Every structure is written in C-alpha cells, then in structure tokens.
Amino acid sequence: MDPAIAQQGVAAVTAHDLSLWGLFIQAALVVKLIMIGLVVSSVWCWAIIVDKTVLYARTRRQMDRFEKVFWSGQSLEELYRNLAPRPTSSMPALFVAAMREWKRSFEGGGKAVASLQMRIEKVLDVTIQRELERLEARLLVLATVGSAGPFVGLFGTVWGIMTSFQSIAASKNTSLAVVAPGIAEALFATALGLVAAIPATIFYNKFSSEVSKQANRLEGFADEFSAILSRQIDERTGS
C-alpha cells in the first residue's frame, strides 16, 4: 500500500468543510431552502425594524412640535391655514381633519350645527384609526417571524438530522466523523432561525409598546381637542 494514497484516504475521511459557507453548500435541498427563507425573512425583518425606528422617532418629534405650537396660544384658524395644504400625519392630521369638519359646518351659514359635536368625534376616531394603522403596518411580520422562525429552523434541523441518520444507516458506520458534519449542517438551520427570530421578537415588543403609547397620546389629544371644539360650538350656538 502506497503511503501517499493511504494518507489521502485518511484526509478524505476527516476532511469536511466546516465553514459556514461549506455547511450551507453541503446541506440537503430542503434545508437549503429553509436557510434561504430564513435569511430573507431576517433581511425583511431588519428592513421593517429600520423603517419603524425612523417612523416612530419622526412621529414622536412631530407630536412634540405640534403640541408646543398648539398650546402656545396661536389662533387655531391660522394654524389650520398653515397645516391644511400640506399632507400631514399623526396629531396634525387629527387637528386638520377636525378643523375641516368644523369649517364645513359653519361655512354653510351655521345650519348643520346640531350634531356637529358627534360628527367631529367620528372624524377624529376615523383619523386615529388610520394613523394607528399606519404605525402598526407590517408589525405583524415581526411577530410572525419572531414566533415561527425558530420552528422553521427546527424543521430544517430535524430534516438534516434525519438525512444524516439515513447516511449513517447507509454507511453502517457510527463513528462521530460520519455523524458530526450532518448534525452541524442541521444545527446551522436552527441557528439561522434564531438569528432571524430573536431581533424580530425583541423589536416587536418594543414597537408594540411604542404604538400603544402613541395611540394613547393621539386619543388624549383628540379628547382635548373635541372638548375645545364643543365649547366653541356651544358658545357660538348659545350667542
């Protein structure tokens, strides 16, 4: 027996590419698809996370600025004239929607004042719903990835271990060198699932608490604003 050949034989038995890329390439087709899906969902999750972080920060800033202006004693008519032409969101949108309803009612000569209070509240509710929808959009993706990601990864692992056990049965060799690469591949799928799911879960919790905080703030503003408007209505109809 030529020693060189023998050495090669030994090397072939023990040589397994255990880098991350190697693990991916050697995996079975199903496991590969799962890995790709998990990476894509991770990319998507992070895109949502970046978007939402920016959106919530901007919304918070917008609300702060608007509240400062609103309570500064500036005339509401003037404020409305400033804000109306531009597309607005969150608190300014509430204000603009309520003011528009108010204006429309009084522009016609003050005929439709009786149920104006009710209409304004309806408009405010609808606007709050729309704003919340905007804030909550795509948060469910995070929730789904956060809860399903580990299961998908686990499925890949189970599949990979299944195939590696099949190869054990086929080769009739139980040495660790035969079993280990398959298991490493399989576990890689779970690792990817966790990598996708952990940030998704964390940020979903953070964002949902953020949304509920902002919703409370919007509702509080809507109540205050409708109280102001109702006082105005009563003053105008009473006089």
Add this chain to the structure above:
Amino acid sequence: MTKQRTGMVVSSVAHAGVIAYAVIGFTTAKPFDPTLESVAVEVLSPSEYDALTKGDRTSKKVENTPKVEAKKIAAVTPEPRPAAPEAKENVDAPPPPPDAAKVETPEPKPEPKKAETPPPEPPKEEPKKAETPPVPTPAPKPAETPKPEKKVDEKSQAKLDDLIKKEVEKKPDPPKKVEKKPDPKPQPKFDPSKIATMIDKRDPGRVAQAAPQMASITTAGISNGQASQLALTRATMLGNMIREQLYQCWSPPVGTQGMRDLMATIQFELTPQGVLIGQPSLQGSSANPAFQAFAESAMRAVNSCTQPTRPLRLPPEDYNLWKSVILDFKLPDA
C-alpha cells in the same frame, strides 16, 4: 415608499456584510487534538508481558491473577556511570588539524583512569545521596572535559593552548581517586540495556517483594492466557507492541470495569508509517448492552493512536505482518 426602500437597503447591506464576514472571517473549525492526557505507567516489555500471561515453565501454579517475578534489582551490579560514551565521542570525532589530534591523544588517558576507579558503584552512581562526600567533587570535573574538546575541534586553534593548560591543571585530580579506590575494573562498556538500572534512583537495598502481586516465583501462566505458543514469536511480539500502544490511547467506558467477558475485535489496516488506512471496522457483536459503547471506545482508541501526528511505532521490516491488524480489546483484570 422611499422610507420603506431605505429600510430594505440598510437591512440588505447589513446582512450582506454579516454574511461576508461569516464566510471570510470564520475560518474552518479547529479540529480537536486527539492526544490524550498521558498517564505514567510502568512499561512492560513484550517479553515481560508474555511472561505475565504464559508464565514460567518451571512453575506449577495456575491462577487467575498473574504474578510477576520480582527481581532484586539491588543485586544487579550496574556498570559504572560511563565517561565511556563521552570517550567514544572523542574518538569518533575526526581530528583534522594535527594539533587537535595531539590534544586529544592525552585526554583519553585520564578518562580510562576514572573508569578504573569506581568498583563500589553506589557512591558513583548516586552522588546525590552523598554517602561518600568527597566523591562528588571530583566527579563533575572530568565530565566537563569532553565539552571543551568539542569546541577545540570546531573552533580556532588559538584556544587550544589554553585548553591544554586546563587539562594539565585537571590531570592532578584522577590520581586521587585512584588512591581511594584501588581495585580496578577493566574497560567499562556503555550498555544501553542497563540504562534503566542506571537511572534507577531507588534504594538499592530495598526488599524484593514490594507489591502484593509480586511473588518470588512466577506462576505457570494465567488460566485464561490466550497465547498459543510458549515461545515469543515475532507475531506475538508485534501483537503485544500494538496492544501496548493502543491500550495507552484507550479509555474504556465508565461502568464496564470488571466486565471481563466484553471483547471487541477490531480490524484495521496501517500504512508503513503506522497510520490508519480508512476506518477501523468492528467484527462481531454481543448481546451485552455495554458492548456498543465498549466497541466504540476501542475504535476511538485505534483512531486516535494511528493519526499522522501520532502513528503506531512498529518495526518497519515486519510491515507484512502488521499491515492488516485484527486485535481483541479486552479489559484488563481489575
């Protein structure tokens, strides 16, 4: 929409970066080092092992637990610690310059004298015990002498004169020894087989039967000894060598101690370098539930002791005999 796109771009770029880092930065996993912790054990030579299992022809007792014949090592008279190998080196060293040759010729003289001096070995062999205080002092000096000679061979002849002076100064020492120990021993030879006795620092006067397993006479082999021939053939010697080396790598699974009916027959092939070809294969099986773990531990032992970093050391001239090995792994008797 633009916001959404920026998020996607940021996320994709970040993921691409992480994946690139994973592919480039994460190099392949480092393999575990198969070397095991070495445990100091007494080394049995093949002949000793055979004596253990096959026993002594003259004995008539047959026992399950073999007893090794204890020899009184104190009775062995070890050769004096040799200046001899050093002297050999000097002789072998080629003396190209004539001056150096001159220098060397006088030097062997003092060393034979040293060699002649020590008939009572213990003081010479074990100077640390200092049974005779005056001896150690002269002993180191002659030992130093060969080193300067080497230098002489290698280095310039300018230093030769100084060295010669030193040698002359040292020469007065040996005669003292001669006075002390008058009976001369002729020509000490360096015998490699006696190294063990020379290294042995134990008390030379110790009692023979130190261990309970030792007996003054060996038994007539053990009742379950397997060697078919009484003589130590080449094949059994090779088998013993392989077993000796593999058992050092072998850690039987916990819980199998004392299960003496467990036996795993492993077959494997070796390169002339003593490296495993392919995988070891297990022959046969057993109903014993511990058998699988036991057999796998034996296979692991074969695997770990036949790696290129740690091959089996066997006489290459007998490669035909150990090209393909079938070995029974059995637990030693507890």
